[in-house]
Amino acid sequence: MTDHTLTNGQAAPARAPRAWPRRSALILAGLAVVFAVAVLAGARYGLLMLIGLGFGMVLEGLRFGFAGPWRAVILRRDPSATLAQLLSIGLVALAAFPLLAGNGGELVGAHAPVGFAMVGGAFVFGAAMQVVLGCGSGTLVNAGSGNPVGLLALPFFAIGSFFGADHLLWWTSLGTAPIVVLQGVSGLAITLGALAAVAALLIARGPRGAWRLPPRLIAAAVLLAALAVAHLAVAGQPWGVVYGLGLWAAKGAVALGADLSGSAFWGTAQHAAQLQSSVLTDVTSLTNIGIILGAFGIAAWRGGLAQRLPDLPMRAWIAAAIAGLLLGYSSRLAFGCNVGALFSGISTGSLHGWAWFAAAFAGSVLGVRLRGPLGLEART
Amino acid sequence: MTGTRKITATLALAFLVAVLALDLAAGIRPDPFAAPPILALGSGAAASGAHCSALPD
Numbered sequence: 001m002t003d004h005t006l007t008n009g010q011a012a013p014a015r016a017p018r019a020w021p022r023r024s025a026l027i028l029a030g031l032a033v034v035f036a037v038a039v040l041a042g043a044r045y046g047l048l049m050l051i052g053l054g055f056g057m058v059l060e061g062l063r064f065g066f067a068g069p070w071r072a073v074i075l076r077r078d079p080s081a082t083l084a085q086l087l088s089i090g091l092v093a094l095a096a097f098p099l100l101a102g103n104g105g106e107l108v109g110a111h112a113p114v115g116f117a118m119v120g121g122a123f124v125f126g127a128a129m130q131v132v133l134g135c136g137s138g139t140l141v142n143a144g145s146g147n148p149v150g151l152l153a154l155p156f157f158a159i160g161s162f163f164g165a166d167h168l169l170w171w172t173s174l175g176t177a178p179i180v181v182l183q184g185v186s187g188l189a190i191t192l193g194a195l196a197a198v199a200a201l202l203i204a205r206g207p208r209g210a211w212r213l214p215p216r217l218i219a220a221a222v223l224l225a226a227l228a229v230a231h232l233a234v235a236g237q238p239w240g241v242v243y244g245l246g247l248w249a250a251k252g253a254v255a256l257g258a259d260l261s262g263s264a265f266w267g268t269a270q271h272a273a274q275l276q277s278s279v280l281t282d283v284t285s286l287t288n289i290g291i292i293l294g295a296f297g298i299a300a301w302r303g304g305l306a307q308r309l310p311d312l313p314m315r316a317w318i319a320a321a322i323a324g325l326l327l328g329y330s331s332r333l334a335f336g337c338n339v340g341a342l343f344s345g346i347s348t349g350s351l352h353g354w355a356w357f358a359a360a361f362a363g364s365v366l367g368v369r370l371r372g373p374l375g376l377e378a379r380t
Numbered sequence: 381m382t383g384t385r386k387i388t389a390t391l392a393l394a395f396l397v398a399v400l401a402l403d404l405a406a407g408i409r410p411d412p413f414a415a416p417p418i419l420a421l422g423s424g425a426a427a428s429g430a431h432c433s434a435l436p437d
Contacts, residue, residue, distance in 0.1 A: 042415020146385025236420030
């Protein structure tokens with residue numbers, strides 16, 4: 001994300017006389033991208049690009065994230081932004097549970113099994129996302145807004161996701177429970193009750209008045225929830241990030257001459273077909289591209305691209321690359337990142353979303369302690 | 381490190397162009413006439429997109 005510390009947490013003030021041509025151009029460019037995708041690939045894909053742009057604009061524009069808020073809980077017991085995450089997940093669940101119940105064939109949830117590799121993957125993801133201060137969506141937002149650590153992590157994230165998917169069946173063979181899905185009114189009540197319980201725990205551990213959310217975070221939570229529900233209705237599946245990144249690396253491998261027909265993952269009919277299809281027809285690719293472009297647009301809108309790049313030691317860049325690789329690989333074993341597993345898993349009733357939450361938070365406790373020794377604290 | 385985020389943000393856009401170029405280089409083009417209905421909800425069609433939570437078939 002754009003670093004706002006120089007402006008006391010406020011967006012950079014508009015320079016009205018010089019800003020409007022740039023901002024008009026940004027709006028036109030965004031609309032042109034949506035229109036082009038709709039014309040070239042189809043109306044659904046144009047709409048998904050628009051939703052992706054919305055995700056990126058909300059995440060960057062309202063400074064809504066996942067890694068930073070967890071870090072605030074761990075280091076300062078400040079729960080406000082994590083409470084906003086829980087609020088957003090709860091709002092999506094309120095819509096997603098009845099939608100999935102009434103339209104089971106057309107819509108699917110982010111349902112996956114809990115297993116040894118799943119829990120271990122979530123733990124590693126939680127640690128790695130604290131190292132680069134960027135989760136699945138956060139890495140995209142950071143890259144789009146010109147954060148060099150996020151930009152470096154992104155291609156390694158994609159490569160890790162590619163290999164993680166390729167090895168997924170071996171990892172799941174180590175021990176995987178049946179998929180457990182909370183459904184119906186009782187499932188929704190349990191989900192909302194569990195979200196409320198986590199929120200109550202965070203508030204009880206936090207400073208006085210910690211339950212009061214700033215309007216910015218409430219707006220972000222509501223907008224993100226609205227976009228996630230729209231995504232479910234348009235795509236037929238919940239918001240995700242990781243698959244698309246792995247697909248990009250898989251396409252790169254094929255371009256370099258790799259034969260993936262023998263892959264236990266990329267060689268299966270569905271994924272082999274996706275490799276032969278345009279990324280403009282892949283749901284998560286479209287929203288990923290939209291997130292990067294949306295974050296870029298907001299950073300350019302604010303003048304945030306004029307920020308100077310940080311001076312980090314070499315070990316920090318190496319750590320960012322390795323963390324990116326781990327983010328991609330581990331998120332495949334965990335059946336998703338903070339978006340596909342935590343946000344979409346919990347909001348569509350999957351038990352693996354809760355297991356991911358617990359394991360990734362434990363990993364984050366480790367990860368926040370790694371940033372300093374790895375030379376990444378100098379940038380904050 | 382010298383420079384501003386204009387450099388890195390431009391590189392991020394270049395990364396996206398490279399991803400799209402992989403398809404162009406392989407001769408892969410989208411077909412808008414084969415596109416699914418604009419909304420999955422109410423379409424009557426089974427969900428078919430790939431997601432990170434799904435095991436391979």
